[in-house]
Amino acid sequence: MSxxxxxxxxxxxxxxxxxxxxxxxxxxxxxxxxxxxxGLRGYVIGLGLATLLTIASFWLLGTNLIWxxxxxxxxxxxxxxxxxVHLVFxxxxxxxxxxxxxxxxxxxxxxxxxxxxxxxxxIMANLDHNLMPMNAIMNMNR
Amino acid sequence: xxGKLSWDVIPFDQPLPMIASAVVALAILGVLAWxxxxxxxxxxxREWITSxxxxxxxxxxxxxxxxxxxxxxxDAVMMRSQQALAFQAPGYLPPDHFNQxxxxxxxxxxxxxxxxxxxxxxxxxxxxxxGVRDVAxxxxxxxxFWLTATGALLVNISLVIGEFARTGWLPYPPLSETAxxxxxxxxxxLWAVQISGVGTLLTGINFVTTILKMRAPGMSYLRMxxxxxxxxxxxxxxxxxxxxxxxxxxxxxxxxxxGFHFFTNEAGGNMLMFVxxxxxxxxxxxxxxxxxxxxxxxxxxxxxxxxxLFGYRSMxxxxxxxxxxxxxxxxxxxxxxxxxxxxxxAFGIATSIIAVGTGVKIYNWMFTMYGGRIRFATPMLxxxxxxxxxxxxxxxxxxxxxxxxDFLLHNSLFLVAHFHNVIIGxxxxxAFAGYTYWFPKAFGFRLHxxxxxxxxxxxxxxxxxxxxxxxxxxxxxxxxxxxxFDVSAWYPWVLAAGVGMLITTAGVVAQIVQLVVSIxxxxxxxxxxxxxxxxxxxxxxxxxxxxxxxxxxxxxVEGEEPYWSIKQRAREQNRLRDEPDYEPIEMPRNSPTGFIxxxxxxxxGFALIWHIWWMVALGALGALATFVVFAWRDIPEYVxxxxxxxxxxxxxxxxxxxxxVTYTGPRP
Numbered sequence: 001m002s003x004x005x006x007x008x009x010x011x012x013x014x015x016x017x018x019x020x021x022x023x024x025x026x027x028x029x030x031x032x033x034x035x036x037x038x039g040l041r042g043y044v045i046g047l048g049l050a051t052l053l054t055i056a057s058f059w060l061l062g063t064n065l066i067w068x069x070x071x072x073x074x075x076x077x078x079x080x081x082x083x084x085v086h087l088v089f090x091x092x093x094x095x096x097x098x099x100x101x102x103x104x105x106x107x108x109x110x111x112x113x114x115x116x117x118x119x120x121x122x123i124m125a126n127l128d129h130n131l132m133p134m135n136a137i138m139n140m141n142r
Numbered sequence: 143x144x145g146k147l148s149w150d151v152i153p154f155d156q157p158l159p160m161i162a163s164a165v166v167a168l169a170i171l172g173v174l175a176w177x178x179x180x181x182x183x184x185x186x187x188r189e190w191i192t193s194x195x196x197x198x199x200x201x202x203x204x205x206x207x208x209x210x211x212x213x214x215x216x217d218a219v220m221m222r223s224q225q226a227l228a229f230q231a232p233g234y235l236p237p238d239h240f241n242q243x244x245x246x247x248x249x250x251x252x253x254x255x256x257x258x259x260x261x262x263x264x265x266x267x268x269x270x271x272x273g274v275r276d277v278a279x280x281x282x283x284x285x286x287f288w289l290t291a292t293g294a295l296l297v298n299i300s301l302v303i304g305e306f307a308r309t310g311w312l313p314y315p316p317l318s319e320t321a322x323x324x325x326x327x328x329x330x331x332l333w334a335v336q337i338s339g340v341g342t343l344l345t346g347i348n349f350v351t352t353i354l355k356m357r358a359p360g361m362s363y364l365r366m367x368x369x370x371x372x373x374x375x376x377x378x379x380x381x382x383x384x385x386x387x388x389x390x391x392x393x394x395x396x397x398x399x400x401g402f403h404f405f406t407n408e409a410g411g412n413m414l415m416f417v418x419x420x421x422x423x424x425x426x427x428x429x430x431x432x433x434x435x436x437x438x439x440x441x442x443x444x445x446x447x448x449x450x451l452f453g454y455r456s457m458x459x460x461x462x463x464x465x466x467x468x469x470x471x472x473x474x475x476x477x478x479x480x481x482x483x484x485x486x487x488a489f490g491i492a493t494s495i496i497a498v499g500t501g502v503k504i505y506n507w508m509f510t511m512y513g514g515r516i517r518f519a520t521p522m523l524x525x526x527x528x529x530x531x532x533x534x535x536x537x538x539x540x541x542x543x544x545x546x547x548d549f550l551l552h553n554s555l556f557l558v559a560h561f562h563n564v565i566i567g568x569x570x571x572x573a574f575a576g577y578t579y580w581f582p583k584a585f586g587f588r589l590h591x592x593x594x595x596x597x598x599x600x601x602x603x604x605x606x607x608x609x610x611x612x613x614x615x616x617x618x619x620x621x622x623x624x625x626x627f628d629v630s631a632w633y634p635w636v637l638a639a640g641v642g643m644l645i646t647t648a649g650v651v652a653q654i655v656q657l658v659v660s661i662x663x664x665x666x667x668x669x670x671x672x673x674x675x676x677x678x679x680x681x682x683x684x685x686x687x688x689x690x691x692x693x694x695x696x697x698x699v700e701g702e703e704p705y706w707s708i709k710q711r712a713r714e715q716n717r718l719r720d721e722p723d724y725e726p727i728e729m730p731r732n733s734p735t736g737f738i739x740x741x742x743x744x745x746x747g748f749a750l751i752w753h754i755w756w757m758v759a760l761g762a763l764g765a766l767a768t769f770v771v772f773a774w775r776d777i778p779e780y781v782x783x784x785x786x787x788x789x790x791x792x793x794x795x796x797x798x799x800x801x802x803v804t805y806t807g808p809r810p
Contacts, residue, residue, distance in 0.1 A: 101354055112382045115469045116422050122485060123418055123473055129482030 046089025053082045145753035146326065151304045156239070162216075163302040192732040194280035195690055196265050199287050201584055203262025204577065206287075210254040210294055215650060217247035219643060222608070226640035228626035229633045240625040241308035242327065246297065248311025249331060252427070253338055254294040256565065259573040260434045261290075261345055264373045266584055267576075268349060270681035270688065271367045273358025273697045273704070276730065278351035281772065284736030286341040286348065292740045293338025296747050300330040304751070307331040310623065312420050313394065315405035315413040320398050326751050332395050333747040339388055346380025349373055358680070360699035364458070367679040368444075368451055371458050372437030375465040376430045382469070383426035390419040414479055421472040429468040431565070433461060435572025436503055439525045442575050443507050445677050446522040447514030450703055453506040460506075464499040471496055477548045486545040493543035497536055504529060519675070520594035524575035527602045528567055535563030538613070556616025559609045566605055574598075574653075582674045586686045587664040593656035600649030608642030611635040670797045676807075678706040685794040691729055691782060694791035695722035713809045718799055724788040728779045735772040739765050 057078045060066060066074050087093040093102050132140075153159055177183050190198055220235060220243050227233040235243065269277055277283050300306040307327040309318045318328045353374045357366070366374075394416065396402040403409035405416045444451040451457065473481065473489035507529060516522065538560040542548050551557055582588045615635035620627065627636075660667060673682040683705045684692055701707055712718050746761025748754075 108378065108382070111466070112469055116386065119470075119472070120415075120418055120422065123481060124412070124415060126482050126485045127414055127480040129485075130480055 042089050042092075046085055049085045049089070050082060053078050053085065143754075145749070145755070147303075147752045147754065151326075152302060153305075158235075158239070159301055166298075167302075187734075188732070191737050192284075192734045194276075194284050194730050194732055194736075196269050196277050196280065196283060197584065197688060199283050200262045200264070200266030203258045203265055203287055203290070205262075206291055206294060207255055207257075207259035207262055207573070210250050210258065212650070213298070214247050214251040214255050215647075217243050217250070219647065221247065222640050222643040225624065225627070225636050228624075229630075229636065230628050231626065233626055235625070237625045238308065241623075242306045244623050245307045245310050245327075245331070246300075249307075249335070250294075250297060251565075252311065252431075253335055254290070254297065256431050256569050256573070257338075257342060258290055258294075259577075260376070260431055260569065261286075261342070263438065263573065263576045263580065264345075264349060264376075264434055267580055267681055268370055268373050269352065269356075270583070270684060270692060271370050271679050272353065272356065273361055273680045273693060273699060274352070274356045275692050275696075275727070277348050278356055279348050280730045281733045281735055282344055283348055284733065285739050286344040286736075288736040288740030289341030289344075289743055290338045292744045292747065293334040293341070295744060296330060296334040296337070296751070299748065300327070300334075304330065312424065314420075315394065315397070315416050316407060318394060318398075319406060328394075328398065329751040332391050332398075333750050336388065336391055336395075337743050337747050339384055339391075342380055343384045343388070346377045346384065349377035350381060353377070358693075358696050358699050358704075361704070362699075364455065365699055365702050365704065367437075368440035368454070368457055368461075369434070369437035369679075371461050372433040372440075375461045376433045378465060379426045379430045379433070379468065383423045383430070386419060387423040387427075390416060390423065417476050417479060418472075421475040422469075424475060425472040426468045428565070429464055431569045432572070433464065435528075435569050435576075436461070436500075438572045438576040438579070439507060439528060440503075440510075441679065442521045442525045442579050443510050445579075445675050446517045446519055446525075447511045448517075448676065449510055449514040450678070450706075451506070452509035452512075453502075454702065456502055457506055460499040460502040464496060467492065467496045467499070474543055474548070477545045478552045483545075490543050490545050490548075494540055497540055500532075500536060504533060519578075520589070520591060520598060521575040521579040521675075523595060523598045524571045524578070527598065528571040528575070531567030531571065531602070531605065532564060535560060535567050539564060551616065553621050554616040555612045555620045555622055558622045559612035559616060562609055562612075566609075574601075579675070580681075581660075582667075582669040583672075583681055583684075583686050583688070585664075586669055587660065587667040588669055588674055590656050590660045590663065590667065593652055593659055597649050597652035597656055600645055600652055604642050604644075604646030604649050606642070607645055608639050611638040611642070615639075671801045672794060672798070673705075673709075673801075678703045680705050683708065685790070685797075689787075689790045691727045691787065694724060694787050710810045712798075712802055713805065716802065718795060718802065721792075721795070724784040724791065726784045727782045727787055729782060730778060731780050733772065733775075735768055738768045742768065 057075055060071060060074055060078075087106070091102075093099060093106055095103065177186060190202065193199065221240070224233045224235045224240060224243075233240075265277070265283065269275070297306070304326045307313055307318070307323070307330065309323060309328060309331075313323075313328050313331055316322055353366070353370055393402070393404040397404050397406060397411075403411035405411050405413045407413065440451055440457060471489055471493045473485060474493045477486050477490070507525075518526075538556070542551055542557065542560055578589050578594055612635070615632050618629075618631055618635070620629070620632045620636075669686045672685040672688075674686070675682075680697060680699075681688075683697060697704060697708075708719065742761045742764035744761075746758055746765065749757030749761055
């Protein structure tokens, strides 16, 4: 579309940096005048952190570093950290003003997933609520 | 070679479906023969079938919806007449057939009537109101439409080849599992809904992207029209909810095709999980339908009251509130499934709270009308009919949201009356309001007012005469989906509902006559300026029908109601805006990708239903190859020269100048 360029109109923020007026899609990166190197550095850091977290979760199992029943919790923490690394370094979800839509979309998605999965677990666990407990039925038959 | 397919699957022994399908087949063949013999096919192929223009796609969506509404309505006529005849008698529809009719009625009305109607109007109007040239992904839009058409086609094929589901419009297990539904009926349902569901999901993504990323210069979020806001909310709900439907139906498909145990009673399956998941999609779905309708009413009421929308920001807030809370109420569809008081009360309260958002909107519409110069044109009549009808439906809904009351009314005709009250009174009236309101924008001439008003009154009266008796007979204990009954106390109410159906049928006929009469009198009903209703949002700044590029120069938006301020300035200064500098415009080229993709999807869906595995592979490969060919295209766009843009725009400007000179209304 011919008008695509005027929507990329630049503006200068109070910090003196030039930013682009519309936000970027996940994966989009406007390199502009900056060198390719800084973009690449982000991916390398992300890859390093992701690898580290993956190795850590396998390594944890073989050590006595964490109290044995706490290991599932530790794995969940590492998994969430892994998600965070992916979001920040690979999907470029940041808190910057050019990223409002992406952050909102992520929040909306997380909210819906929590509602549907949490709600389903709650509902399904509650379904036999109006039934007599099993041992009461057994006692009745005696 | 042909899987389960053989000559036995065509119901030669049942005269009713055979005659009906023979008539439909003859009509389709007749139309096709006329198209080819009269040489219209190249035009249809070039300008419509391969079109990626959002307006054309919107028109095709609406046309599909109107056809499917007729199909679903004929099912409704059959059900009501069967019940009117089946008091202590077998009636004329055997139980097996009756079950297919009510299942097909629900499936067709929701998936192929209401959804395409709403999405069609979104397609036609949203890019125009945003002040842009097209949606974000035009070819994907065409794919969406043709996949929806594929689903509709598969459902209708089931009329002749095989059978349709007997399970109701949501195929609850265990009835829908192979043990109890061994035929292909449920498979027809599954693949038709899955394929059209992909189309709907793509539409949702397309419109979220369009509205968030492609607004005209200066069109900030809080300057968007109400219809754009509600379309955004509905698209967000599509993106969030349709994957749940796809996953749930995929699990049922695995149960049926590969002997999985997601929803069976043995081997760790849980059929109640299906009910839970399908309604986690199903409740947002009703708001996907009704939110755009709310947007249409906002546009119509504001335009015909000649006033800005009252409480615009509270409308936006109410829309987003409904968008979120619609994901917190789904259990109210199965209060009786066994959950305890904690769960039922929580979802009951959430259900009552969601009505607050709609209440805010109703008051805003009333205050919009208050003190306005109201014109009672057909779209406004549909809107007023909606306000009264929807409030009644909403109140019976709040009643049903009380779990103890729901335990008595669950699965009764009271429930049936309630959801028809909100879906007909909300979605269908909204779609008809939008249809009469935006028809001149799409085709360049208005619909006939007299026939439109007659259709409105017949439909409104027919609706009440049909469904008020169903409320009553539901309270008397009559359950839904009864093929025959023996209780004499119910009989008068069922007969009354049958009379209501006759009145509604007259309303449907009036709608068809309206279309025919309007096409014949199109010269007299011509909309020369592009602004037939004294409108306020940007779609009325374009000619009717708009050129493929919509706007000769993209409008610069300086406030709410952008077109109203442009028009007021013109009336004040008694002259139009200065002519813009015309520039060549690049537009996406038409592409047969959508049609070919859908052709292969139809082949694949049909083959999956009948277990013809080589044909499944063929269809899948064909669809993939179509996508690859499209991805490797060399020339995605073409250029409309500046002279052509100027010619089209100048023609519209001269019509508008003439209208401005002869304008006699109030001036600012």
